[in-house]
Amino acid sequence: MTRAQVRRRLALEWWRHLGVALAPLFILNLLFGADQQTGLLTMPLFIAGLAAMFVSLPLFSAYKRALVATEKALDTADEHDAWLNLARVRRPGLLGASLPAWIAALAVFAGLEAIPLILLAISSIVQLYLYRIPPQLG
Template structure:
């Protein structure tokens, strides 16, 4: 697989992950946003849990950055295909942590979490996902 094809595949994976991250929140908001909250006393604990989940991205992001540097160093050498695979593997794990705030927000719709808090959690996941885009300099 050429470098251009790998970059295209990684770009498509990023867009797919963006959908996997934000669509559940949009669907839950559409289906249950106007309903009566099930357990309103869980609003604050779920919001705090979503904020704490942001910290799960820290070690995964540093591992992703190390893989990014290793991939850049391997460009044009025999190790390049393996470096791209390692980068994709590390980024896949980091995607899961980046999606947590939005997924917790999707659950928080059921307990009646306010729209501003839902928006902030969705944006935090979006910002984390943006960090995992493949830079143009790589390739």
């Protein structure tokens, strides 16, 4: 598999994961968000969504180390293994970055307002954006 094919596959995986991260929030909000009244769990769920952003910190550090290792392995015999390791390390990071949006999807049932839902979704999008493969790596 060539480097361009690996990059394309990782880019498609990123787009798929972005859809998986945001789809539950949009679908649940569309189906159940209109008639919800504000409940007691709205603030704790919003705070949990904000705290979930910090789950991604150690995962992102591991991803950065894998990126550096992949860059060093370019045009060597270890390049294939470095790409595999990068993909392996990136998956948990993508899941951790998706947590705020998934918590926001649960908060729809508690009646969380639109602005906090949007903020949690945007925080997931920003974190997921950090896990894109940089153009310098190719």
